[in-house]
Amino acid sequence: MIRVYNTLSKQKETFQPLEEGKVGIYLCGPTVYDKSHIGHMVGPIIFDTIKRYLSYSGYDVTWVVNITDVDDKLIMKSRERGIPMEAIAEEMTADYLSNLASLGVDQIDHMPKATENIDEIIQFTRELIDKGFAYAVDGDVFFDVNADQGYGKLSNRTADAAQGEGGEAAARKKSSSDFALWKAAKEDEPSWDSPWGQGRPGWHIECSAMSRRILGESFDIHGGGLDLVFPHHENELAQSECCHGKPMVSYWMHNGLMRAGDATGKVGGRSDRDENDSETQATVETKISRSKGAGGLADLIETHGGERIRFFLLRTHYRSTIVFSEAGLQEAGTALESFYRLFERYERITGNCFYKLVPTTQRPEENSRDQCEFLQQVDVHRQSYLDHMDDDFNTGGATSDLFDLVRTINRYIDQNEIEQSASEQHLAALTIAVQILRDLSGILGIFSSPQKNEAGNDELTGQLMELMIALRAEARASKNFEIADRIRDGLAEIGVTIEDRKDGTGWRVG
RNA sequence: GGCUCCGUGGCCAAGUGGCUAAGGCAGCGGAUUGCAAAUCCGCCAUCACCGGUUCGAAUCCGGUCGGAGCCUCCA
Incomplete structure (x- = not known):
């Protein structure tokens, strides 16, 4: 039985998909106006792991991550650099994708782009107007927050406490908390034809439109960073539920944000050049997206390797804040060494390569029958791992079981002097245990292929x-x-x- | 000001009412080793503080102190 923490109810709930055996997941992806930083990878890595675990548990999972390729920041960037918005989006999407690949995120099924779903967005907006939840003013279309009884339930806010965007659009809104579904085009802005004139989508509507297109009016899990709860997810939820008259998603899942924690103020090995006032910066920890040194993810992957970064992130619970530091990453690397050593040991003994073991894709039945004591211990750790994962995808707890497995296997090899001479029995038991380690680590998306050890390979x-x-x-x-x-x-x-x-x-x- | 969340050993970090409070890093002792390395064994916390509820709390409630996030764009 899998339990999931739901932001909407503020508690853990038993996971029950809408359709037996199938799960739909929508994760808010990046706005591709700049290179991704490590904070952008938290969501993809945890949801990649969640999908792996749900698949392992027998579900047929469809995972969607959207790409926001039109918005204010993209337009600004395009002006700054003097190149078309599409070119920026293309460049940054490529950067994003290559980072995902380096971190072993390969479970995404669909990556819809806002600009490729303009028809759906217009249609969705039109439906909201028809149903009385939105109104058009001078080429803009706003969502009427006061028409929505349930508004604010996700972020625990009342409609009037929620200030919408200000600026010159504010004057045309019925209420200051109303937000834009469609924005009238200004001079030199990318725009599309619509019933309200030339314009472009607001920030939130694309997710409502694209999730409906791919996953349906109601789906199982919607994820994103904690900072998206308000206003983004609140507004998405409002749009979709007003439009369809039923719950949009069963479980809202939000990952904790990352903070930059190095005493030097560095992120990604870059020096923080623009910080020159006194020593006060020494202990300052800020959210990555606001830290001056944000960026340099490619460098980080280059120096540490994707596996280490992924493992570093998965060692803590996805809902807690992660303080990013070089030291933390280093430590994760040291911890991984004991796995690599065991893999080498296993290969010396059996002649088989750990990485060539094919992961079992199905969760096995409960404990195995009459096994030797060693395999019973292995089973205990396996079960503990699964219990941890069942409990709101507690990857931090689960990794401890992986370490326990390593120690159990090493002890077995030591005690039975398997390195000196191994009986068939020993080899068989060892193989079963290592296969289990393979399966369980595969769920976390680690150890799928050897980390390139640059030196000494020739x-x-x-x-x-x-x-x-x-x-x-x-x-x-x-x-x-x-x-x-x-x-x-x-x-x-x-x-x-x-x-x-x-x-x-x-x-x-x- | 409003709304969330957090404070567990030297560091990182699971655990959210009840066996001896996971695991990692670092450290110490031992086995092993010519000495090391690796591996194994053992040791190292009463859970920010105060008060309350309870047979029983790190875990629930109240307060204090400290920290973070959201309320504008943000994964």
Whole structure:
């Protein structure tokens, strides 16, 4: 039984899809006016993981992430850079997509763009006018907040407490909290034909229109960052529910926002150039999108690798604030090492590559019958992992079970001296356990392929290392530890670690 | 001012009424090792503070202090 925290009810609820066995998820994606920063990746990574888990649990999931490719910021950017809005959108969408790919986000089924759904948007707006929830004034169309009884229920706000956008449009609105569904085109703005003249969509309407087109009038999960609860999701909900007269989504899920936490004020390894007043900045933590150094996600991926970043994000609960820091990322990397080491150990023993194991796509039945003690322990951790995930996708708790699994497997190998000589039985049990680790980590979207370890992968290095190790072995055999240690220490200085294992000497970079 | 949320060991972080408060990083002790590395074993918290409810609270209620977000664009 999966439980989900619903922003609308402010509590965890039992997950029950509208249609048996099927789940529709809509996640608010980026406005593509600039390069994405790490904060933009929180939602995609957690929902990618949620989709993996729901699929594993037997649901047929459809996941939609929209691209907002027309709005004020895009228009401004286009003027600044003197190139068409479409060119900016295209460039930034490509950036976004490549970041997603690096972070292993590959579960998205549809990525509709606002500009490709103008007809739906106009249609939706027209329906709202026909039903008396919206009105047109001089080419603008506004949503009439006071016509909506339920307005404010998502963000717990009353209609009049919610100030809509001000500016010169304010004068034409019936109430200041009314918001634009359609904006009349100004000079030099991209625009489309509509029953109200040339114009473009307001910010919220595209999501109502596109989610309906792809997922239907009502669907299961709508997600986004906590900062979207108001006004964006409140308004979306108002539009859709007024238009259809029924609930828009069953579960509203919002991820916590990321803050920049490095003492230096750095984000993404960039120095914060424009900060020159005193030391007060030292401990300032701000929301990433407001921090001066926001950006540099590509650099971050380059230096740390997507897997480390993904793991870093998934180690905390999706609803809590994550303080971003280089140190935190470093630590995540250190923690991942124990997994990589186990994978190598497994390969040395069985000759099989962990990454070539095919993940089981179906959640197995409850505990297995008469197994050896080891596999029973493995089962305990597997079950604990699933319990964590069932509880509002608690990936932070689930990762601890992964570490428990690693320790359990290492202990089994140690205690039974499997590295020295393995019986069929041991190998079979080991294989089952590692397969389970494969399946469970696959749900988090990690360890799907080897992380490129740049250095030391070429043939020459391998041969040289073989030689060094042989020389050291000879020195050790003749108890010439001075030479042996000189070899080991010298290698350590250039970043190569020698490991004398039960089954022979090995080496690793880093 | 209105509305949310958070404060768990040196650091990060699960846990939101009841077995001995997960896990990671760092540290310490031990096994192993020629010494290391890796691995395993063990150790390291009464949960910001005060008061209350309860047989029983980190977990519920009230207050205090500290921190964050939203109320304008934001993932």
